[in-house]
Amino acid sequence: MKIVENAKTLINLYKDYRTMDKADLADFYKSKCTYYQDYVGISLLFGSIFSIAYLYSDYQLNGSYGPTLIPRLSVLVAVLIFILVTEFVDSTGVTIFMDYFLGHYIVIATIWAIYFLKIRLHASEGFIIMNLVFLTVGFVARPSQIIFSSLFFLGEILISHGFNHYENIEIIVSLEIPCALAVIASHLILTLFYLDHYRMQQKLELSMVTDPLTQVYNRHLLEKIVTKNALIGDSKEVAIAMLDIDFFKQVNDEHGHYTGDQTLLYIGQKLTAQTHDTDYVIRFGGEEFIIIFKDCDVNNACARMEQFRQDIEKATDSPVPITVSVGVSKYTGDFEKTIVNVDNALYKAKNTGRNRVVVV
Template sequence: MLLKWLDNIIWHNTTLSDTLHNKNIYLHLSLQNACLFALMAQATFLIFFIHVGVWSLCIVNICSILGYLLCYWLVLQNQYTPVGVILTTELAVYATISGLILGNGNYGLLGIFMDISLQLLIPYIATRVRIIISSLLTLLLISLIIMGYTFQPLVDLGKANMVLCILHVLSSIGALLIGALLLPRVQTSVNYWVRHQLEELKTEAYLDPLTQLHNRRYADIVFDQLRHYTTSSLWHVALLDIDDFKFINDDYGHLAGDMVLKALSETVQEQLHAGDFAFRWGGEEFLFLLKNCTSAQAYARLDNIRKVLGQSAVRYEQASIHFTVTIGAGKLDLQDIIGSINNCDQKMYQGKRSGKNKVVF
């Protein structure tokens, strides 16, 4: 459930442009999640210290919260190195001050372990630098453990110390879960999302944006597939042109012409059979591929499309626009697809010259 929630955040708040132009998208999302978790953890500790009256640590917690808010803002500005430095410093300073005031008996030193984990999991700076920082943090951890046996804590929390131990353990487990589960999921989710968006762009590249029919570029792919992988000759090709479309644009405007094109494409998609193809060939011309039909059947289906379109009307403002189409059709020769289309084009213009509003086979 949590991982699905993370996926939704990535998919709804990240644009493809961001992803392609920002090579550090994984680092961006990782630090963003780390800052949000740290803010929630410090807010919890602040409430606890207010309740038990340890005001010195309340001030430290407030400073930490302000630091994390600054980090979150820096992440949004794509300033990742300062974020990593601030997070590293805050965790080390907080664990040190907490150890001096309360001692090491409440697991406060787990913050140093989280700090070291940060160096291992989030590449906010060069690897060599993070290795050096991890070494220094390890020395700090050893020093604090030794100091815990040497100095008495300044504040004794009594029974409340057990609650603080639980909070420290839970915050450490939460940080480990983020490192072990969420951060790898961020990378996986981003990669999946990018692939999905690129596939959508690829699909859009083959669609005519006005009619939502496949375009001429996609028709070339279909013809290539038919040429190489189809042995059946039961394919027919047809070229449709809207009669006097120029007058529709001149009399009613180009917006009305666009509405006619969309209405035609919707009607065609309703009338075609499964396995057929419809393409916007260019302007007011449309190309159809009809599968598994005889010439007589192809003629009947195309003539039915012509009749349905002729009986329809497109409402535009106060006008009702009627239009007709002329269709040229024939068998598709898979060895001469261009010749087949040219043949349809000639027959279509033959129909135009002989009165329009007809199917010429």
């Protein structure tokens, strides 16, 4: 049955969700907000404008547009504030706050208008309809924010009863609670299903920056890092190394390209295993690899690459016996200049006997 398959999917997604740490969750919810915000923002704007149309039902109850005209039109002020803030403030937290601000202002405008109605018996229908607003806003929010908003909405109803004196407050509350629970449950499920989309997106993004042969990063990631000027970031020091497999053409000629590919894969795996999680191992082209060492001075980087060179020279598990030459340089803030320096260091290592590490 489809329902059984969906239940199993949700259980697996929930288990995946539970494995996410604080940083992963922050990135996940930022992605969710970015993905749905255009839909939510446009829907809220249309919903706010269409809420003015309740003036006609007000007329049917009051026989006049006058008493509720200002409350209904006041939503336009909230719309203007929403547009200005979301246009000039680029923050996920602020965006979600403004979404809920506009959603709850529609509620406040409705409560304000109800105050001027002679017949308030139909307030229950209006409040039920308001759940559509929070169902929409929930697309960008965290479950905790959705729950808080639902409780806040119920609080708005109860507080407004103090001056609006709803004739059927018990019915309004008894109808609102299951509606709120339905909104919360709906978005708990949506959050889990979005996680499936998020994981697929992560895999796609990773495949775009991963070299399919060696399984290390490719030049696309390097270009992205350089473009965003993210090499230093929070790091105190950064060092860059360029590694070249000695006589790699000879490996291909004597042992075949399959062995050559296995040798590249071997180097990629060894580099990944012997670098830190914050470092980057990138296949720069052919048999050349770039290693970016974060929070590492040039002397430490040199020592680490010397140890790696020795390990490769003594390795008994490599496809064929190989050695590597390495150039190392401190990152100065200018990537192109640093690459020239590290390339010169590698050139010197190769032209002074190979199988060595040279620092510039």
